[in-house]
Amino acid sequence: MTITITAFERSPDGGRGLARDMHVRWALEEVAQPYEVRLVSFQAMKEAAHLARQPFGQIPTYEEDDLVLFETGAIVLHIAQRHAGLLPDDANARARAICWMFAAVNTVEPPILELATARLLEGDKPWRDERSPLVEERVRVRLKQLSARLGDADWLDDAFSAGDLMMASVLLRLKSSGMLDAFPNLAAYLARNETRPAYKRAFATQLAVNAGGPPTG
Amino acid sequence: MTITITAFERSPDGGRGLARDMHVRWALEEVAQPYEVRLVSFQAMKEAAHLARQPFGQIPTYEEDDLVLFETGAIVLHIAQRHAGLLPDDANARARAICWMFAAVNTVEPPILELATARLLEGDKPWRDERSPLVEERVRVRLKQLSARLGDADWLDDAFSAGDLMMASVLLRLKSSGMLDAFPNLAAYLARNETRPAYKRAFATQLAVNAGGPPTG
Numbered sequence: 001m002t003i004t005i006t007a008f009e010r011s012p013d014g015g016r017g018l019a020r021d022m023h024v025r026w027a028l029e030e031v032a033q034p035y036e037v038r039l040v041s042f043q044a045m046k047e048a049a050h051l052a053r054q055p056f057g058q059i060p061t062y063e064e065d066d067l068v069l070f071e072t073g074a075i076v077l078h079i080a081q082r083h084a085g086l087l088p089d090d091a092n093a094r095a096r097a098i099c100w101m102f103a104a105v106n107t108v109e110p111p112i113l114e115l116a117t118a119r120l121l122e123g124d125k126p127w128r129d130e131r132s133p134l135v136e137e138r139v140r141v142r143l144k145q146l147s148a149r150l151g152d153a154d155w156l157d158d159a160f161s162a163g164d165l166m167m168a169s170v171l172l173r174l175k176s177s178g179m180l181d182a183f184p185n186l187a188a189y190l191a192r193n194e195t196r197p198a199y200k201r202a203f204a205t206q207l208a209v210n211a212g213g214p215p216t217g
Numbered sequence: 218m219t220i221t222i223t224a225f226e227r228s229p230d231g232g233r234g235l236a237r238d239m240h241v242r243w244a245l246e247e248v249a250q251p252y253e254v255r256l257v258s259f260q261a262m263k264e265a266a267h268l269a270r271q272p273f274g275q276i277p278t279y280e281e282d283d284l285v286l287f288e289t290g291a292i293v294l295h296i297a298q299r300h301a302g303l304l305p306d307d308a309n310a311r312a313r314a315i316c317w318m319f320a321a322v323n324t325v326e327p328p329i330l331e332l333a334t335a336r337l338l339e340g341d342k343p344w345r346d347e348r349s350p351l352v353e354e355r356v357r358v359r360l361k362q363l364s365a366r367l368g369d370a371d372w373l374d375d376a377f378s379a380g381d382l383m384m385a386s387v388l389l390r391l392k393s394s395g396m397l398d399a400f401p402n403l404a405a406y407l408a409r410n411e412t413r414p415a416y417k418r419a420f421a422t423q424l425a426v427n428a429g430g431p432p433t434g
Binding site for chain 1: 268272273274275283284285286287288289290291294295309312313315316318319320322323324326327330331334338339342343344347348351355359362363365366
Protein backbone atom coordinates (compact mmCIF):
# COMPACT_ATOMS: atom_id res chain seq x y z
CA MET A 1 0.00 0.00 0.00
CA THR A 2 1.43 3.34 -1.08
CA ILE A 3 -0.01 6.54 0.35
CA THR A 4 0.21 9.61 -1.88
CA ILE A 5 -0.90 13.06 -0.80
CA THR A 6 -0.99 16.33 -2.69
CA ALA A 7 0.49 19.62 -1.50
CA PHE A 8 1.09 23.08 -2.94
CA GLU A 9 4.01 23.29 -5.36
CA ARG A 10 4.67 26.62 -3.60
CA SER A 11 2.61 27.27 -0.47
CA PRO A 12 1.11 30.76 -0.02
CA ASP A 13 2.53 30.77 3.52
CA GLY A 14 6.08 30.04 2.36
CA GLY A 15 6.34 26.96 4.57
CA ARG A 16 5.09 28.26 7.93
CA GLY A 17 3.04 25.06 8.30
CA LEU A 18 -0.36 26.66 7.66
CA ALA A 19 -1.18 24.81 4.43
CA ARG A 20 -3.42 21.86 5.08
CA ASP A 21 -1.06 19.20 3.83
CA MET A 22 0.71 19.89 7.14
CA HIS A 23 -2.18 18.32 9.13
CA VAL A 24 -1.97 15.16 7.02
CA ARG A 25 1.83 14.97 7.10
CA TRP A 26 1.70 15.34 10.90
CA ALA A 27 -0.93 12.60 11.21
CA LEU A 28 1.09 10.23 9.02
CA GLU A 29 4.22 10.92 11.08
CA GLU A 30 2.32 10.22 14.33
CA VAL A 31 1.31 6.78 13.04
CA ALA A 32 4.70 6.16 11.38
CA GLN A 33 3.35 5.63 7.87
CA PRO A 34 5.58 6.55 4.91
CA TYR A 35 3.98 8.60 2.15
CA GLU A 36 4.71 10.19 -1.18
CA VAL A 37 3.84 13.73 -2.17
CA ARG A 38 2.64 15.01 -5.51
CA LEU A 39 3.08 18.77 -5.72
CA VAL A 40 0.42 20.71 -7.62
CA SER A 41 0.55 24.22 -9.01
CA PHE A 42 -2.25 26.75 -8.48
CA GLN A 43 -3.21 26.27 -12.10
CA ALA A 44 -3.27 22.45 -11.94
CA MET A 45 -5.50 22.62 -8.82
CA LYS A 46 -8.30 24.06 -10.96
CA GLU A 47 -7.98 21.51 -13.76
CA ALA A 48 -10.14 18.44 -14.33
CA ALA A 49 -7.63 15.84 -13.16
CA HIS A 50 -7.31 17.46 -9.73
CA LEU A 51 -10.99 18.39 -9.47
CA ALA A 52 -11.85 14.71 -9.96
CA ARG A 53 -10.03 14.08 -6.68
CA GLN A 54 -10.88 17.35 -4.92
CA PRO A 55 -14.12 18.96 -6.13
CA PHE A 56 -13.29 22.29 -4.47
CA GLY A 57 -9.87 22.65 -6.11
CA GLN A 58 -7.89 22.53 -2.88
CA ILE A 59 -5.11 20.49 -1.33
CA PRO A 60 -4.53 18.02 0.27
CA THR A 61 -5.89 14.86 -1.29
CA TYR A 62 -5.07 11.34 -0.14
CA GLU A 63 -4.68 8.28 -2.34
CA GLU A 64 -4.19 4.73 -1.13
CA ASP A 65 -4.63 1.98 -3.72
CA ASP A 66 -8.01 2.73 -5.31
CA LEU A 67 -9.25 4.94 -2.47
CA VAL A 68 -9.22 8.71 -3.10
CA LEU A 69 -10.11 11.05 -0.23
CA PHE A 70 -10.31 14.81 0.21
CA GLU A 71 -11.00 17.18 3.14
CA THR A 72 -8.27 17.40 5.74
CA GLY A 73 -10.47 16.37 8.66
CA ALA A 74 -11.73 13.28 6.83
CA ILE A 75 -8.21 12.29 5.78
CA VAL A 76 -6.85 12.67 9.32
CA LEU A 77 -9.79 10.66 10.67
CA HIS A 78 -9.21 7.92 8.08
CA ILE A 79 -5.54 7.70 9.06
CA ALA A 80 -6.48 7.69 12.76
CA GLN A 81 -9.02 4.90 12.31
CA ARG A 82 -6.69 2.79 10.19
CA HIS A 83 -3.51 3.05 12.29
CA ALA A 84 -2.76 3.16 16.04
CA GLY A 85 -1.52 6.39 17.60
CA LEU A 86 -4.15 9.06 17.03
CA LEU A 87 -7.30 7.73 18.73
CA PRO A 88 -7.77 6.01 22.09
CA ASP A 89 -8.84 2.35 22.20
CA ASP A 90 -11.91 2.93 24.36
CA ALA A 91 -14.98 3.53 22.17
CA ASN A 92 -16.35 6.41 24.24
CA ALA A 93 -12.96 8.13 24.39
CA ARG A 94 -12.66 7.74 20.60
CA ALA A 95 -16.02 9.41 20.11
CA ARG A 96 -14.95 12.28 22.38
CA ALA A 97 -11.70 12.73 20.44
CA ILE A 98 -13.74 12.99 17.24
CA CYS A 99 -15.85 15.72 18.91
CA TRP A 100 -12.69 17.79 19.22
CA MET A 101 -11.84 17.21 15.56
CA PHE A 102 -15.21 18.65 14.54
CA ALA A 103 -15.00 21.41 17.16
CA ALA A 104 -11.68 22.45 15.61
CA VAL A 105 -13.00 22.72 12.05
CA ASN A 106 -16.60 23.79 12.65
CA THR A 107 -16.52 25.93 15.82
CA VAL A 108 -13.03 27.32 16.41
CA GLU A 109 -11.70 27.64 12.85
CA PRO A 110 -14.54 29.56 11.13
CA PRO A 111 -14.00 32.88 12.94
CA ILE A 112 -10.24 32.46 12.55
CA LEU A 113 -10.66 31.97 8.80
CA GLU A 114 -12.98 34.97 8.75
CA LEU A 115 -10.22 37.02 10.35
CA ALA A 116 -7.72 35.77 7.75
CA THR A 117 -10.19 36.60 4.97
CA ALA A 118 -10.70 40.11 6.38
CA ARG A 119 -6.96 40.69 6.27
CA LEU A 120 -6.15 38.98 2.97
CA LEU A 121 -9.17 39.79 0.83
CA GLU A 122 -10.60 42.91 2.46
CA GLY A 123 -7.43 44.56 3.74
CA ASP A 124 -7.82 47.37 1.20
CA LYS A 125 -11.48 48.07 1.96
CA PRO A 126 -12.66 51.24 3.70
CA TRP A 127 -14.31 49.22 6.50
CA ARG A 128 -11.12 47.40 7.49
CA ASP A 129 -10.28 49.33 10.65
CA GLU A 130 -13.79 49.48 12.02
CA ARG A 131 -14.66 45.88 11.20
CA SER A 132 -11.45 44.14 12.37
CA PRO A 133 -12.20 44.44 16.10
CA LEU A 134 -15.62 42.83 15.55
CA VAL A 135 -14.07 39.81 13.86
CA GLU A 136 -11.28 39.59 16.43
CA GLU A 137 -13.88 39.55 19.19
CA ARG A 138 -15.59 36.53 17.58
CA VAL A 139 -12.25 34.72 17.66
CA ARG A 140 -11.65 35.79 21.26
CA VAL A 141 -15.00 34.36 22.39
CA ARG A 142 -13.98 30.93 21.12
CA LEU A 143 -10.48 31.16 22.58
CA LYS A 144 -11.91 32.07 25.97
CA GLN A 145 -14.24 29.06 25.91
CA LEU A 146 -11.50 26.73 24.72
CA SER A 147 -9.10 28.05 27.35
CA ALA A 148 -11.71 27.54 30.08
CA ARG A 149 -12.25 23.92 29.03
CA LEU A 150 -8.56 23.08 28.66
CA GLY A 151 -7.67 24.53 32.07
CA ASP A 152 -4.32 23.16 33.17
CA ALA A 153 -4.62 19.88 31.26
CA ASP A 154 -2.02 18.88 28.71
CA TRP A 155 -4.52 17.70 26.07
CA LEU A 156 -8.20 18.28 25.33
CA ASP A 157 -9.37 14.86 26.49
CA ASP A 158 -6.91 12.80 28.52
CA ALA A 159 -4.22 11.61 26.05
CA PHE A 160 -3.04 13.34 22.84
CA SER A 161 -5.34 12.48 19.93
CA ALA A 162 -6.37 13.51 16.42
CA GLY A 163 -8.59 16.06 18.19
CA ASP A 164 -5.50 17.83 19.52
CA LEU A 165 -3.79 17.56 16.13
CA MET A 166 -6.71 19.32 14.45
CA MET A 167 -7.18 21.93 17.20
CA ALA A 168 -3.47 22.81 17.35
CA SER A 169 -3.42 23.13 13.55
CA VAL A 170 -6.23 25.68 13.82
CA LEU A 171 -4.59 27.62 16.66
CA LEU A 172 -1.37 27.75 14.64
CA ARG A 173 -3.11 30.22 12.32
CA LEU A 174 -3.21 32.70 15.21
CA LYS A 175 0.42 32.35 16.21
CA SER A 176 1.63 35.46 14.42
CA SER A 177 -1.38 37.57 15.49
CA GLY A 178 -0.45 37.78 19.18
CA MET A 179 -4.04 36.86 20.11
CA LEU A 180 -2.93 33.75 21.98
CA ASP A 181 -0.85 35.87 24.39
CA ALA A 182 -3.98 36.57 26.41
CA PHE A 183 -4.50 32.82 26.90
CA PRO A 184 -1.25 31.39 28.32
CA ASN A 185 -2.66 27.87 28.61
CA LEU A 186 -3.57 27.86 24.91
CA ALA A 187 -0.16 29.23 23.92
CA ALA A 188 1.47 26.49 26.04
CA TYR A 189 -0.87 23.89 24.52
CA LEU A 190 0.14 24.93 21.02
CA ALA A 191 3.82 24.82 21.98
CA ARG A 192 3.29 21.34 23.50
CA ASN A 193 1.92 20.16 20.15
CA GLU A 194 4.74 21.80 18.23
CA THR A 195 7.39 19.99 20.26
CA ARG A 196 6.07 16.54 19.34
CA PRO A 197 8.69 14.75 17.23
CA ALA A 198 6.07 13.85 14.60
CA TYR A 199 5.07 17.51 14.27
CA LYS A 200 8.69 18.57 13.91
CA ARG A 201 9.37 15.98 11.20
CA ALA A 202 6.25 17.02 9.26
CA PHE A 203 7.08 20.70 9.62
CA ALA A 204 10.65 20.24 8.38
CA THR A 205 9.47 18.25 5.36
CA GLN A 206 6.93 20.83 4.21
CA LEU A 207 9.40 23.64 4.88
CA ALA A 208 11.95 21.98 2.62
CA VAL A 209 9.43 22.07 -0.25
CA ASN A 210 8.95 25.78 0.29
CA ALA A 211 12.54 26.70 0.98
CA GLY A 212 12.39 29.45 -1.59
CA GLY A 213 9.76 31.33 0.43
CA PRO A 214 6.23 32.28 -0.61
CA PRO A 215 5.32 32.45 -4.29
CA THR A 216 5.61 35.81 -5.95
CA GLY A 217 3.12 37.43 -8.27
CA MET B 218 -29.84 2.67 26.42
CA THR B 219 -31.59 6.03 26.43
CA ILE B 220 -30.45 8.75 24.06
CA THR B 221 -30.99 12.32 25.23
CA ILE B 222 -30.20 15.36 23.11
CA THR B 223 -30.47 19.05 23.90
CA ALA B 224 -32.25 21.66 21.78
CA PHE B 225 -33.21 25.31 22.10
CA GLU B 226 -36.17 25.98 24.38
CA ARG B 227 -37.13 28.51 21.69
CA SER B 228 -35.10 28.37 18.49
CA PRO B 229 -33.94 31.67 16.96
CA ASP B 230 -35.30 30.45 13.61
CA GLY B 231 -38.76 29.76 14.99
CA GLY B 232 -38.67 26.13 13.84
CA ARG B 233 -37.50 26.46 10.23
CA GLY B 234 -35.15 23.53 10.84
CA LEU B 235 -31.94 25.57 10.88
CA ALA B 236 -31.00 24.91 14.53
CA ARG B 237 -28.47 22.12 14.78
CA ASP B 238 -30.59 19.76 16.83
CA MET B 239 -32.37 19.21 13.48
CA HIS B 240 -29.30 17.42 12.04
CA VAL B 241 -29.24 15.04 15.02
CA ARG B 242 -33.01 14.46 15.06
CA TRP B 243 -32.85 13.65 11.34
CA ALA B 244 -29.95 11.23 11.84
CA LEU B 245 -31.77 9.46 14.68
CA GLU B 246 -34.93 9.18 12.56
CA GLU B 247 -32.91 7.70 9.66
CA VAL B 248 -31.57 4.94 11.93
CA ALA B 249 -34.92 4.54 13.75
CA GLN B 250 -33.59 5.26 17.24
CA PRO B 251 -35.93 6.80 19.80
CA TYR B 252 -34.59 9.75 21.78
CA GLU B 253 -35.53 12.21 24.45
CA VAL B 254 -35.02 15.95 24.27
CA ARG B 255 -34.01 18.31 27.06
CA LEU B 256 -34.81 21.90 26.09
CA VAL B 257 -32.39 24.57 27.28
CA SER B 258 -32.87 28.32 27.52
CA PHE B 259 -30.33 30.82 26.19
CA GLN B 260 -29.39 31.57 29.78
CA ALA B 261 -28.94 27.92 30.77
CA MET B 262 -26.69 27.34 27.75
CA LYS B 263 -24.07 29.65 29.28
CA GLU B 264 -24.20 28.05 32.74
CA ALA B 265 -21.76 25.53 34.19
CA ALA B 266 -24.00 22.46 33.91
CA HIS B 267 -24.41 22.90 30.16
CA LEU B 268 -20.83 24.08 29.57
CA ALA B 269 -19.63 20.83 31.15
CA ARG B 270 -21.33 19.04 28.26
CA GLN B 271 -20.79 21.67 25.57
CA PRO B 272 -17.72 23.87 26.16
CA PHE B 273 -18.84 26.45 23.57
CA GLY B 274 -22.32 26.97 25.09
CA GLN B 275 -24.22 25.66 22.09
CA ILE B 276 -26.75 22.97 21.28
CA PRO B 277 -27.06 20.10 20.53
CA THR B 278 -25.43 17.71 22.96
CA TYR B 279 -25.90 13.94 22.96
CA GLU B 280 -26.01 11.69 26.01
CA GLU B 281 -26.13 7.91 25.94
CA ASP B 282 -25.49 6.15 29.26
CA ASP B 283 -22.21 7.66 30.48
CA LEU B 284 -21.14 9.02 27.09
CA VAL B 285 -21.54 12.76 26.52
CA LEU B 286 -20.86 14.19 23.06
CA PHE B 287 -21.02 17.64 21.48
CA GLU B 288 -20.52 19.05 17.95
CA THR B 289 -23.22 18.19 15.44
CA GLY B 290 -20.87 16.51 12.96
CA ALA B 291 -19.34 14.29 15.63
CA ILE B 292 -22.77 13.33 16.99
CA VAL B 293 -24.10 12.46 13.52
CA LEU B 294 -20.96 10.42 12.81
CA HIS B 295 -21.30 8.57 16.13
CA ILE B 296 -24.93 7.70 15.33
CA ALA B 297 -23.93 6.65 11.80
CA GLN B 298 -21.14 4.41 13.05
CA ARG B 299 -23.29 2.83 15.75
CA HIS B 300 -26.45 2.11 13.72
CA ALA B 301 -27.13 0.99 10.14
CA GLY B 302 -28.67 3.43 7.67
CA LEU B 303 -26.31 6.39 7.35
CA LEU B 304 -23.03 4.93 6.09
CA PRO B 305 -22.34 2.31 3.42
CA ASP B 306 -20.91 -1.08 4.43
CA ASP B 307 -17.87 -0.89 2.14
CA ALA B 308 -14.90 0.64 3.99
CA ASN B 309 -13.81 2.87 1.10
CA ALA B 310 -17.34 4.13 0.49
CA ARG B 311 -17.67 4.89 4.22
CA ALA B 312 -14.48 6.95 4.11
CA ARG B 313 -15.81 8.87 1.09
CA ALA B 314 -19.12 9.58 2.85
CA ILE B 315 -17.16 11.00 5.78
CA CYS B 316 -15.30 13.27 3.31
CA TRP B 317 -18.65 14.83 2.43
CA MET B 318 -19.48 15.34 6.12
CA PHE B 319 -16.28 17.33 6.58
CA ALA B 320 -16.74 19.13 3.25
CA ALA B 321 -20.16 20.27 4.45
CA VAL B 322 -18.93 21.73 7.74
CA ASN B 323 -15.45 22.92 6.78
CA THR B 324 -15.67 23.98 3.11
CA VAL B 325 -19.28 24.76 2.16
CA GLU B 326 -20.69 26.02 5.47
CA PRO B 327 -18.06 28.63 6.48
CA PRO B 328 -18.90 31.18 3.73
CA ILE B 329 -22.62 30.53 4.30
CA LEU B 330 -22.21 31.27 8.01
CA GLU B 331 -20.18 34.35 7.11
CA LEU B 332 -23.10 35.52 5.00
CA ALA B 333 -25.51 34.89 7.89
CA THR B 334 -23.18 36.78 10.23
CA ALA B 335 -22.99 39.70 7.79
CA ARG B 336 -26.77 39.95 7.78
CA LEU B 337 -27.46 39.25 11.45
CA LEU B 338 -24.58 40.97 13.21
CA GLU B 339 -23.43 43.56 10.68
CA GLY B 340 -26.72 44.42 9.00
CA ASP B 341 -26.66 47.89 10.55
CA LYS B 342 -23.08 48.69 9.55
CA PRO B 343 -22.17 51.25 6.89
CA TRP B 344 -20.31 48.63 4.83
CA ARG B 345 -23.29 46.31 4.50
CA ASP B 346 -24.27 47.06 0.91
CA GLU B 347 -20.77 47.14 -0.50
CA ARG B 348 -19.56 44.08 1.38
CA SER B 349 -22.56 41.76 0.85
CA PRO B 350 -21.76 40.96 -2.80
CA LEU B 351 -18.21 39.94 -1.83
CA VAL B 352 -19.48 37.44 0.74
CA GLU B 353 -22.20 36.19 -1.60
CA GLU B 354 -19.57 35.54 -4.25
CA ARG B 355 -17.60 33.36 -1.81
CA VAL B 356 -20.75 31.30 -1.27
CA ARG B 357 -21.40 31.13 -5.02
CA VAL B 358 -17.92 29.76 -5.72
CA ARG B 359 -18.61 26.81 -3.43
CA LEU B 360 -22.09 26.23 -4.84
CA LYS B 361 -20.71 26.19 -8.36
CA GLN B 362 -18.09 23.59 -7.41
CA LEU B 363 -20.61 21.47 -5.52
CA SER B 364 -23.09 21.68 -8.40
CA ALA B 365 -20.41 20.61 -10.88
CA ARG B 366 -19.52 17.58 -8.78
CA LEU B 367 -23.12 16.52 -8.10
CA GLY B 368 -24.08 16.74 -11.78
CA ASP B 369 -27.28 14.79 -12.34
CA ALA B 370 -26.67 12.30 -9.52
CA ASP B 371 -29.21 11.89 -6.76
CA TRP B 372 -26.67 11.84 -3.93
CA LEU B 373 -23.07 12.98 -3.46
CA ASP B 374 -21.55 9.49 -3.52
CA ASP B 375 -23.77 6.67 -4.76
CA ALA B 376 -26.36 6.05 -2.01
CA PHE B 377 -27.76 8.55 0.53
CA SER B 378 -25.41 8.87 3.51
CA ALA B 379 -24.55 11.02 6.52
CA GLY B 380 -22.57 13.11 4.02
CA ASP B 381 -25.79 14.07 2.25
CA LEU B 382 -27.51 14.68 5.58
CA MET B 383 -24.81 17.16 6.59
CA MET B 384 -24.56 18.84 3.16
CA ALA B 385 -28.32 19.25 2.82
CA SER B 386 -28.47 20.72 6.33
CA VAL B 387 -25.92 23.32 5.25
CA LEU B 388 -27.71 24.14 1.97
CA LEU B 389 -30.95 24.55 3.90
CA ARG B 390 -29.50 27.77 5.32
CA LEU B 391 -29.60 29.25 1.80
CA LYS B 392 -33.16 28.24 1.01
CA SER B 393 -34.69 31.64 1.78
CA SER B 394 -31.88 33.59 0.06
CA GLY B 395 -32.76 32.55 -3.48
CA MET B 396 -29.09 31.76 -4.14
CA LEU B 397 -29.88 28.13 -4.95
CA ASP B 398 -32.11 29.20 -7.85
CA ALA B 399 -29.03 29.54 -10.06
CA PHE B 400 -28.14 25.88 -9.37
CA PRO B 401 -31.20 23.78 -10.21
CA ASN B 402 -29.46 20.50 -9.44
CA LEU B 403 -28.62 21.72 -5.93
CA ALA B 404 -32.15 22.97 -5.37
CA ALA B 405 -33.47 19.57 -6.52
CA TYR B 406 -30.91 17.82 -4.30
CA LEU B 407 -32.08 19.79 -1.27
CA ALA B 408 -35.71 19.02 -2.10
CA ARG B 409 -34.81 15.32 -2.50
CA ASN B 410 -33.40 15.35 1.04
CA GLU B 411 -36.40 17.22 2.43
CA THR B 412 -38.83 14.63 1.10
CA ARG B 413 -37.19 11.78 3.00
CA PRO B 414 -39.65 10.46 5.60
CA ALA B 415 -36.99 10.67 8.33
CA TYR B 416 -36.35 14.33 7.50
CA LYS B 417 -40.06 15.09 7.60
CA ARG B 418 -40.53 13.42 10.97
CA ALA B 419 -37.57 15.30 12.43
CA PHE B 420 -38.75 18.60 10.98
CA ALA B 421 -42.26 18.19 12.35
CA THR B 422 -40.96 17.35 15.82
CA GLN B 423 -38.69 20.40 16.07
CA LEU B 424 -41.41 22.62 14.61
CA ALA B 425 -43.83 21.48 17.31
CA VAL B 426 -41.38 22.69 19.98
CA ASN B 427 -41.25 26.09 18.31
CA ALA B 428 -44.93 26.38 17.42
CA GLY B 429 -45.05 29.80 19.03
CA GLY B 430 -42.61 31.21 16.48
CA PRO B 431 -39.20 32.76 17.09
CA PRO B 432 -38.38 34.13 20.54
CA THR B 433 -39.04 37.81 21.11
CA GLY B 434 -36.73 40.27 22.78
